[in-house]
Amino acid sequence: MRPQDIIAKKRDGHALTKDEIGIFIGGVCDGAWADYQISALVMAMFINGLNDEEQNILTQSMLHSGDTIDLADIDRPKADKHSTGGVGDKTSLIIAPLAAACGLAVPMISGRGLGHTGGTLDKLESIPGYNVRLTLDELKQTIKACGFAMAGQTDRLVPADKKLYAMRDATATVPYIPLIVASIMSKKLAENLDALALDVKTGTGAFMNEFEDAKRLAEAMCQTGNACGVKTQAVISDMNQPLGKYVGNSLEVYECLKIMRNEHDDIMLPTRELSIDLTARMLTLTGFCKDIETAKMLCEQKLSEGAPLESFRANIELQHGDVRVIDNPETLLNGSLKEIAVTAAGSGFINGIDSLAIGEAICEIGGGRTKAEDAVDHAVGYLSAKQIGDAVREGEELGVIFCRTREQADSVFAKLQTAYRITDESTTKPELIKYVV
Amino acid sequence: MRPQDIIAKKRDGHALTKDEIGIFIGGVCDGAWADYQISALVMAMFINGLNDEEQNILTQSMLHSGDTIDLADIDRPKADKHSTGGVGDKTSLIIAPLAAACGLAVPMISGRGLGHTGGTLDKLESIPGYNVRLTLDELKQTIKACGFAMAGQTDRLVPADKKLYAMRDATATVPYIPLIVASIMSKKLAENLDALALDVKTGTGAFMNEFEDAKRLAEAMCQTGNACGVKTQAVISDMNQPLGKYVGNSLEVYECLKIMRNEHDDIMLPTRELSIDLTARMLTLTGFCKDIETAKMLCEQKLSEGAPLESFRANIELQHGDVRVIDNPETLLNGSLKEIAVTAAGSGFINGIDSLAIGEAICEIGGGRTKAEDAVDHAVGYLSAKQIGDAVREGEELGVIFCRTREQADSVFAKLQTAYRITDESTTKPELIKYVV
Numbered sequence: 063m064r065p066q067d068i069i070a071k072k073r074d075g076h077a078l079t080k081d082e083i084g085i086f087i088g089g090v091c092d093g094a095w096a097d098y099q100i101s102a103l104v105m106a107m108f109i110n111g112l113n114d115e116e117q118n119i120l121t122q123s124m125l126h127s128g129d130t131i132d133l134a135d136i137d138r139p140k141a142d143k144h145s146t147g148g149v150g151d152k153t154s155l156i157i158a159p160l161a162a163a164c165g166l167a168v169p170m171i172s173g174r175g176l177g178h179t180g181g182t183l184d185k186l187e188s189i190p191g192y193n194v195r196l197t198l199d200e201l202k203q204t205i206k207a208c209g210f211a212m213a214g215q216t217d218r219l220v221p222a223d224k225k226l227y228a229m230r231d232a233t234a235t236v237p238y239i240p241l242i243v244a245s246i247m248s249k250k251l252a253e254n255l256d257a258l259a260l261d262v263k264t265g266t267g268a269f270m271n272e273f274e275d276a277k278r279l280a281e282a283m284c285q286t287g288n289a290c291g292v293k294t295q296a297v298i299s300d301m302n303q304p305l306g307k308y309v310g311n312s313l314e315v316y317e318c319l320k321i322m323r324n325e326h327d328d329i330m331l332p333t334r335e336l337s338i339d340l341t342a343r344m345l346t347l348t349g350f351c352k353d354i355e356t357a358k359m360l361c362e363q364k365l366s367e368g369a370p371l372e373s374f375r376a377n378i379e380l381q382h383g384d385v386r387v388i389d390n391p392e393t394l395l396n397g398s399l400k401e402i403a404v405t406a407a408g409s410g411f412i413n414g415i416d417s418l419a420i421g422e423a424i425c426e427i428g429g430g431r432t433k434a435e436d437a438v439d440h441a442v443g444y445l446s447a448k449q450i451g452d453a454v455r456e457g458e459e460l461g462v463i464f465c466r467t468r469e470q471a472d473s474v475f476a477k478l479q480t481a482y483r484i485t486d487e488s489t490t491k492p493e494l495i496k497y498v499v
Numbered sequence: 500m501r502p503q504d505i506i507a508k509k510r511d512g513h514a515l516t517k518d519e520i521g522i523f524i525g526g527v528c529d530g531a532w533a534d535y536q537i538s539a540l541v542m543a544m545f546i547n548g549l550n551d552e553e554q555n556i557l558t559q560s561m562l563h564s565g566d567t568i569d570l571a572d573i574d575r576p577k578a579d580k581h582s583t584g585g586v587g588d589k590t591s592l593i594i595a596p597l598a599a600a601c602g603l604a605v606p607m608i609s610g611r612g613l614g615h616t617g618g619t620l621d622k623l624e625s626i627p628g629y630n631v632r633l634t635l636d637e638l639k640q641t642i643k644a645c646g647f648a649m650a651g652q653t654d655r656l657v658p659a660d661k662k663l664y665a666m667r668d669a670t671a672t673v674p675y676i677p678l679i680v681a682s683i684m685s686k687k688l689a690e691n692l693d694a695l696a697l698d699v700k701t702g703t704g705a706f707m708n709e710f711e712d713a714k715r716l717a718e719a720m721c722q723t724g725n726a727c728g729v730k731t732q733a734v735i736s737d738m739n740q741p742l743g744k745y746v747g748n749s750l751e752v753y754e755c756l757k758i759m760r761n762e763h764d765d766i767m768l769p770t771r772e773l774s775i776d777l778t779a780r781m782l783t784l785t786g787f788c789k790d791i792e793t794a795k796m797l798c799e800q801k802l803s804e805g806a807p808l809e810s811f812r813a814n815i816e817l818q819h820g821d822v823r824v825i826d827n828p829e830t831l832l833n834g835s836l837k838e839i840a841v842t843a844a845g846s847g848f849i850n851g852i853d854s855l856a857i858g859e860a861i862c863e864i865g866g867g868r869t870k871a872e873d874a875v876d877h878a879v880g881y882l883s884a885k886q887i888g889d890a891v892r893e894g895e896e897l898g899v900i901f902c903r904t905r906e907q908a909d910s911v912f913a914k915l916q917t918a919y920r921i922t923d924e925s926t927t928k929p930e931l932i933k934y935v936v
Contacts, residue, residue: 065669073671096669099669102670106542106546109542234503234507
């Protein structure tokens with residue numbers, strides 16, 4: 063079947079068969095389809111739609127386009143979590159060691175930050191020496207030894223996604239749920255999981271600003287995950303303000319270690335709460351715990367015993383990082399940075415926070431990337447001192463910029479200050495977990 | 500404005516502005532748009548549509564993507580005709596010299612045959628030495644000297660179309676009227692015409708099988724032509740049987756010369772009639788003649804005087820062809836060819852002819868191309884002896900295959916024989932000109 067025959071079928075609004083989608087993904091990988099044929103079909107999919115079955119077939123075809131992670135000889139339930147990305151979203155660094163400490167195997171393939179959102183790999187590389195470039199065999203050996211591993215995508219895992227994603231970005235075909243689902247889920251399903259917990263963010267710092275869009279995406283991912291034999295659940299969590307206390311690579315690792323060391327303050331509590339919730343879902347979905355309450359109690363117990371901290375210590379050693387951060391997280395804080403307060407321009411209540419602006423500001427001073435090939439300054443970042451619902455007085459500290467130069471702070475000060483909407487009316491704090499699919 | 504922003508706009512069903520379409524066509528030509536971005540936008544155009552204004556802007560943008568033909572210093576009305584292609588469709592070879600003989604200037608840029616349809620350039624190259632590769636300056640000098648020139652597309656005329664067309668063929672985006680209109684009309688409008696007569700074919704051997712589709716295309720081309728300042732009219736002509744007597748390059752030139760020499764037989768009459776009709780429209784649209792009847796009388800008069808034959812003689816000389824074909828068209832017939840009769844399998848009336856099958860059969864024995872880079876055997880072809888409405892007896896000759904070997908004839912005999920639907924009921928001959936837009 064020629065590419066143009068398959069393209070014509072979707073162009074005319076017909077559903078594609080398993081064979082046709084297989085030919086397409088095969089052609090993407092082996093070069094039998096020209097780039098312009100791929101993008102023409104993707105545009106036809108975007109406009110004319112993919113039904114649930116096509117979405118599932120596309121996901122499966124993509125996941126089988128390369129190697130998958132075979133953890134069959136690891137005698138633990140396999141689970142992972144995926145987040146759609148946000149500002150200060152650092153839960154992976156707690157979830158992986160916590161889930162491992164509870165008894166799961168976690169093959170966590172993560173990404174890098176882009177735009178206003180951070181990436182787990184960048185955060186991990188704040189730990190001196192930490193190696194995120196593992197072969198599939200190294201990944202497996204690390205999981206065997208300490209219960210989890212955190213690494214980047216390899217060229218051999220879901221190669222179809224790499225090519226499709228780059229093209230979608232340049233052809234305005236990113237924001238379509240079935241294509242998003244196939245991209246995310248093919249990579250997660252290539253981990254051969256028993257269970258997957260999804261954290262779909264909604265709000266000013268999320269890709270899905272609107273709750274209803276987030277809900278649709280969450281439902282679509284759960285449908286595909288479960289149809290493909292992986293027990294999948296999604297929480298829709300709030301991203302109308304940065305999650306927890308810090309934004310920025312080193313600072314976020316610091317926050318996670320403080321939580322795992324039980325040395326956290328109140329501003330860090332949402333990070334802790336969301337990490338426990340998602341881990342508890344992984345424990346429940348795998349059948350490891352009988353219900354979510356039991357699972358949360360197990361998480362609390364393991365945290366209070368310091369078990370996740372020891373899992374992380376073992377992992378850092380195995381992935382060649384400097385384990386001194388475990389006992390002394392303060393080594394992650396760069397004492398030579400300037401700390402510049404962002405102050406409230408007026409008095410009242412914080413009624414809204416533009417998390418996108420905060421994420422972009424940190425990106426602009428070097429803490430993130432605007433292009434995939436940019437370098438990242440792991441040290442810089444932001445301390446988010448006030449949350450929605452807090453009362454503030456004019457001149458009071460809203461947050462603190464951690465930066466290299468005075469000029470950097472000046473360049474983003476106004477953006478950060480105006481990210482806070484301060485009004486006379488009080489408001490309630492947003493719920494952290496808004497919905498569970 | 501980034502390509503993806505323009506793509507997103509059409510993806511979401513909005514009309515594009517003149518600037519946006521200009522950026523697109525500019526990007527097609529200068530490489531600023533990647534192939535996959537071009538095809539994504541073209542697919543979005545195909546599915547979500549282009550309105551009349553966008554169709555006209557796209558045509559204009561494409562026509563200005565390269566050089567145009569400047570005939571300002573030729574003191575004759577400029578006119579041309581374009582046909583959507585068919586089997587035995589040879590009228591250009593009469594229209595150009597006839598219109599020139601009447602007093603028009605005809606800058607006829609033509610194409611080559613592909614699939615079941617022939618191309619004017621291939622037919623002309625049946626004349627030994629005839630050169631269809633003219634520079635724009637040579638084209639102009641030839642028109643100045645003899646009233647018309649016939650040549651191929653140059654790389655500098657409408658370069659956007661060349662790139663777009665190749666891509667549309669591979670991405671299932673050919674059969675959409677606004678894109679067809681922009682492709683055809685940009686090339687014709689680059690000739691800087693005063694008037695254009697269009698011959699839109701409908702029937703078994705045409706790209707538009709259905710009359711209503713042909714009518715829509717004809718109306719769309721006329722809308723764009725007139726909106727762009729070129730007086731444009733279209734006839735919808737019958738392609739339910741090969742036009743005239745012969746199919747095949749040399750044979751078709753032979754038929755045209757016989758008509759210009761007033762030595763034609765009855766089977767050639769439709770070729771003559773359609774050529775006169777289209778030429779008369781060119782004469783009327785330019786204002787050269789006051790109405791179609793006067794124009795047709797002028798054509799008849801010029802033909803009876805042999806004026807078009809002399810125009811053609813002058814043209815062949817200027818384009819370096821062998822002028823002996825003018826006085827002795829029989830030199831175009833290759834005496835060494837085998838002539839194999841196709842006979843009727845039964846008795847009755849011819850109720851239908853599959854012209855596509857006849858075109859394909861001639862292509863298969865070498866008279867046409869399946870790929871653009873194929874060579875063509877100018878000598879082979881077909882004599883169409885019977886038309887729709889004719890009564891035939893079993894074993895009677897339906898046509899004659901002109902071929903190199905007996906095997907060639909055997910390989911297409913059944914296809915040709917079954918191209919004729921013979922039934923007991925008599926039927927009327929189809930009207931040659933079905934509609935005028």
